Amino acid sequence: MVRFPLCLSLLLSATLVLAQSTPKAKSTSTKPVPKSAASQTGSPNLNSPIPLDPDVKVGKLANGLTYYIRKNAEPKNRAELRLVIRAGSVLENDNQQGLAHFMEHMEFNGTKNFPKNELVNFLQSAGVRFGADLNAYTGFDETVYQLPVPTDSVNVFTNAFQILEDWAHNATIDPTEVDKERGVILEERRLGRGAGQRMRDQYFPILLNNSQYAKRLPIGTEQVLTTFKPEVLRQFYKDWYRPDLMAVIAVGDFDMKQVEGIIREKFGRIPAVKSPKPRTEYDIPAHKDTKVVIVTDPEQPNTVVQVIYKRPEIKEKTLGDLRESIKRGLFNTMLGNRIQELTQQANPPFLGGYSNYSDFLGNLDAFTSIAVAKEGNVERAIRAVLDENARVKQFGFTPTELARAKQEFMTNVEQAYSERDKTRSVNYVNEYVQNFTDKEPYTSIEFYYNFLKKEQDGIKLAEVNALVDQFIHNDNRAVIVMAPEKDKAKLPTVEQIIGYVDNAGKGLTAYEDKTLDSPLLATQPTASPVVNEKQIKDIGVTEWTLKNGVRVVLKPTNFKNDQILFSASSQGGTSLYDLKDFQSARFSSTLAAMGGTGAYNQIQLGKFLSGKQVSVFPYVGELNEGVNGSAAPKDLETALQLLYSYFTQPRKDPDVVKGFLSNQRSALQNRINTPTPQGVFQDTVTVTLGNNNPRRQPLKPEDLDNIDLDRALKIYQERFANAGDFTFYFVGNFKEDQLKPLVEKYLGGLPSTGKSEKFNDLGIRAPKGQISKTVYRGLDPKAAVQLVYTGDINWSPETSTQLDALAEVLEIKLIEKLREEESGVYGVSASAAYAKYPVPRYTFRINFGCAPENVEKLIAKTQELINNLKEKGALATDIAKFKAETRRETEVQLKDNQFWLGYLQNQYYNGDAPDEVLHEDEQLAKVTVESTKAAANQYLSSNLIRLVLMPEKKQ
Template identity: 25%
Template sequence: MFPYLRSARSALLALSIFAFATPAIAQQAPAPTSGQRPVQTADDPWLYKNSDLVHDDAWKFGRLPNGVRYAVRKNGVPPGQVAVRVRIDAGSLMETDSERGFAHLLEHLSFRGSVHVPDGDSKRIWQRLGVTFGSDSNASTTFTQTVYKLDLPSATPAGLDESMKILAGMMYGPNITPETLNAERPVVLAEAREQPGAQTRFQDAMFDLMFAGQPLAKRKPIGTTETLNAATAQTVKAFHDRWYRPERAVVIVIGDLDTTLLEQLVVKHFSDWKGAGPAPQTPDFGKPSTTGATTATIVEPTIPQMAMLSVSRPWTVFSDTVIFNQKRMIDLVAIRIMNRRLESRARAGATFLAAGAGLDDIARSANVTSVQVMPVGENWEAALKDVREIIADAIETAPTQAEIDRELAEIESSMKNRISTAPVESGVSLADDLIQAVDINETVTTPQASYDIFKGAVDQKMFTPATVQEASKRVFQGTATRAIVNLHKPDAQASVKLNAVLSAKVSGTGKPRADLAHVKFDALPKLGAPGTVTSRQVVLDEPKIERVAFANGVTLLVRENSSETGKVYVNVRFGRGLRGLPSNRPTPAWAGGGALVASGLGSYGQEELDALTGNRQIGFSFNTDDDAFVLNAQTNMTDLSDQLKLFAVKLAAPAWDPNPVNRVKTGTLSTYAGLSSSPDAVLSRDLDGLLHSGDPRWGTPSREQISALTPENFRQLWEPLLATGPIEVSIFGDLKTEETIQAVAATFGALKPRPASAAVSGGARFPAHIAKPVVRTHTGQPDQAAAVIAWPTGGGSSGISEGRRIEVLAAIFRDRLIDQLRSQAGVSYSPMVASDWPVGMPDGGKIMALGMIPPDKTDFFFKLSREIAADLVAKPVTQDELDRAVNPLWQTLLRRSSGNMFWMMLTNGGAGDPARIEAVKTIGIDYRQITPADIQALAVKYLVPAKDWSMVVLPEKAKKAPARRR
């Protein structure tokens, strides 16, 4: 199937903890060596068996005599990189009851060491090749597969050869010994312990209900504590020998090397792999059951009240054909229309805060239509009833052709954009897309072929009111219909109420469809006459960036570069950002991200804006930076003028629809309890505020402050912020410079001169040193805690070079903490060390170490962190350790530097602050010309014991009773 349909099918609600995504257990990776003799291989387009889709001939498909299937492809995005994926057709659904979690455990063990690599050496070898541990090298285990991933950032034939040797050895010869098992088992148990309890319990209850009678209900990839503790080297090796076989493996290699070489390396390193014992049969994943409970309730006060309805059918994706895709496209249009109606109702003020439907194939076990509903307040019955009415309306009454055409126009726009940007699609994206296709019995084809399939369906008039109405009926018919509700307090009648809502007869709302045909860009408020350019200069030669000033004070940074075909990035910075907000009192600024864009502009609200931009390559995002508010989007040269007009009108003539403000308020209050539900939730709520000495510009507002939000005080804050202060427009990408300057002149250059706005607040204040950690508590799992230690550094554009070098220090600190806290002690799965140097603030930077750990290990975390800091102060690091930190950082920068967004981020704010432009020129020196002595000097300067600050998040003393389920 083509990627558009796969990605669009489930892009619905931003309620990620309830999404029907297949759980994936992430892990980090290993290193390289040499090879075997080549053997004969066969060209074999195995991916397209039983498919009539156009083959993507850029891929070279083959099969080795031992059964290993492979695909190789040359791709130069980003330059120099090669991405390798090794997929094993074995996930948690292949486990027996006593093996639960073994597929994921084996993934961990494979990375520790193998026949070619001693225990622990993989990471160090790959770091020397510029690989970032956990980003460029990782793996994932799902219900149906285990995928090993390696992205070599600057791949040489020798480095790739060594890497392929290591990966092959990990597949057929991992070191599964009592010693490696006992070393890695605590890491896996730590990963299980760190999962969010309430969300996990809800998902468990949901899977128990919706996949009752199928292995999927009881086969989470993480496994169970009991089976993981009972695992032995012998039992894990038995699982490996049974499932890690060449005929169950797919090897994908794509990158900036010749295809023939890539194929030769697959042949060289994977041909001698032989399976151990007889080949197993893939177990039967079962079918949705018609018997059993149809409803369930669970009480989890720390996650939003939520109702979920599902309609399940047997999974039947046995061949990927043109007609299969076209029929699914009709289903997709039906779902899109439903979701648009649901969102329109929610925006206007309804009984539900958010609702959405999705159509997904789940783990080769079922095809599922799911509906998620978040009620306003406690009345989930009314919300679910109203959502059912909207669905019934779609089933009973055919949509208008205008509604269908709107969805088709958006789909077509997206597909055309993918065609135009196909030349710059990264090898990583293409490799991951192919892996996904293999996992769900589908194929890949070219963007043009995908579009041709779509246009073929349009030309055949497959998208009519009758066919879309029939699809609306079809996606809500199935083997089993079930529903689950999460409550915030026990209700003995909840199951009875839920059954009553499900069985109640509902009919369509009968409300007329909104007619948005009148919505045009020409109807937006008029701007003034095009502005005059007062100066123009090249501020950076390599890459070439120009600064253009207009008579009204607006400045433009522009870079014409066609390396990303069809992509133009737009960033509009205005006002003073956090520095323009008061530091001595709370404000409604926190609601800006959710409500400011949705509040509309001119006479248009969010509904009209969607209609205006849906079939165009136009975006509209907002965020707050240290020293500016930011509107940003990705567009193209054709749509650039209207993109700029939309942003300019937002500043000149904003609308103040109260519904988005009320919706943000209600939604934030509904999720507020979750901010105490786990250590990481408490950190997300409190840490930023604490690290800024309680400054209200950072951190999370209190429940009382959220409750005090009104449309009136929201407007009172934001109206003057939109109207004052400097404007810097940055436009980088596949553009024409002269036309771009004219477009800015006609929009932002046409605005009236804006009143100046001085920064009303200073920089950030790092908290004072404390002898004992600040203590916060959480209401979640009693075996979960978190610990944080931080040291102040600095900020400001004059110190950018120093900030970059501190990143290297932090990378070395992080590597040591991971080795000692995770790999050796097994105390934490995901410890981290990060550096923050705020360019838009004169201070407020920090180095911070953080770990999710058991409650009794907090002292150990602080002791270890301070010992690492003291050692970095006491003596220089080795050159090898420095190289293993610098190389991945530098390779990441090189990869990003091939994209225009990288240079835009570096120069943001540079129109008014030349130091930011000058700092671009020293980036190579800052990262590459750094010595062990420099690292030690930075540690001496910043890792000062008398200045550190620490925090712990511990479970509440009274253990809460387990959630009740009915």
């Protein structure tokens, strides 16, 4: 897998992510830090180095290999292992372009102790999924192998380290396997082709100032990938896979001394390299001028403007550096909130935008401002974002903004601190990867929490305001404009763009921080008591029925210290409304939430909730309506007040809704003007599977004209007017006796009519028979295939288990045949989905991308595998893999709040037994060679929809 830093991923995909950055995550620890590092008295010496987490055992072998070991019991009987190579694509020679990534692939195609595909087979048999669990990635500067394994099997656990050792120096690099893998990697490269890749090829050399990074994208060149000799790959492996550039990381539920012994034994026998090739640290040269790149493409759907202020990377080494990182996090949070507020206007200046300081690439950090232009108006979009930067420069942030940002920051760290004994192993490993590859320090959450408590209050507004002068400067600056080809003539010139950037901030006034100081609920609800209680002891669930008819399902857990998840659902949804009201009903919950609630508009509500761990979102779906939410135990009452408010006092905000619909209309028009191949294909899939029903048509700009705000709010009120037919679910760290009065007050106080509603069956079914549709879109020589089987089912636990088993055993065979044998795909999936409502139905999908000339051949190979399943059933070994993976997955899920919330909601919604999950082994026992044969004949037969995306036909 190819991986880019987050900042470059955004640039490569031209995707907008509206996020508020905080300082880099800190590792957590269960032991107190020694007082010398975390003194409880007085201010720390800011020149002192950041203390490393003492719970991490770090060592170095004689051959130069580094190891990190940490005991962590979440999840139980599991470990996260990593092999990190501090070498990536930037180190390739001209004749090796793409071979760092190629080498990553070859590690799964044969090693000394695991020939050919035995490594994947062994791990699948232990319940480790290929791709989902077992994986790897290659970046510019590093290659990382990811291996999550069970620790309750000595054989599996010790063999996992043998796999890591084999990756380190025992890859076989068989020429036959190399030639087979060429096709797989060329298919991965093919998947990355499109507008983003074509534009990237134009602007990358300029953005990265013709540095080595601009010339060494990890995917490589087609010329090298198709022609290199195996000895060239072996040379890369020999040069860079060496112990002084390696780290082994082990975090999990194990004995640390035992693991250290295994590491020393296995990795200590790797010979040190006597005259190692120098590991060059490449820089991206600075430049005094402003680089401007304007690129267009026929398949680019919108206009994106990015202003990137590059600056030397900040290395966090001392406590002073740590304090500076907190300031940067506060700055990003406040500026992000301001820019987000711009979308709340009646006529927003852009479809989306943000400004953010973060790490970049190589030796650089960057302050980046991005705006997605509305109707192609580059000037208005980028000026709006840059004006917010300039407003900070001219007037600074306000004291109230800083106070909220500090509160929010502290709340996030407090949550990590409170969860320090429940933190999952996977959350630690990346910290140690970054420490090895980029010398990023890792400290304990105890130290960081105490440091933040001491230092944050002393961070003055003037200090944070001063950061803007560090971030924004005229040198080492780049501006990238990506736009649809059809708009090329309308785009501003390079000189105009520089003018927009240089002249931002004219005629600004200071930001006004408008807040509201009122209770969420002006009138307190009238409580109603619990009138019935039922225990389901084998899964630790309690059911309450309140006097107003509300049903509450409770599962107290200790999986997280600071987490309570909740949801609610009721049948009905948009299915109850005629087609003329469909769009108003479809957007009803979105428009209601945009108005805020009660006396609070959306912006004021966000400020009111700042620093609280509260999330509440109402929704109206096709067959039901409900609420999803979460809260820390201390904020649960606020969350329930907000939930009550969303039920009883939705707020109308015509200006915000007008702005939202205006942006939606503009975005939809962009899709029509410059349709992407994948977008057109996905629309075709949806329309076809929906049998061309009007409610399955792609959303069009004119559909938004059918939305009536008053009607939408009326529909929303109707859907939430009767809480008596809702079931609420609570999972997490609460005590029933403490939750009860809150439930009786806020849920018991909800309105109820005493009636029970059902959804309407709209009759939307996938068409029967054999259907084939081919979409011809796209300039690149790439195709996408979906084979979809549908039909009715007998709703039962056995049916769902047999469908899941069928999907897994078929996917195993598809990977073996289409990827490993035919080298025709990078990835292929088989998946089963099933639902009881509106009627019990299943959808079974097979997906893959490939070369257009291989479509028919690979579909034929797929059908051969399906026919073989129908004739003979699955191999017993593949069935065993499915069972092992399912059991391993369930072991972890049973200790996860999110799993239980979704599971309980599904069981109650479908009227199924709440304790069904405890009987999984009984269902797995029914999966046999014969049952998979029967399932293949039942579910992969009559109703097949074949959907193919092909490139445009050349005239």
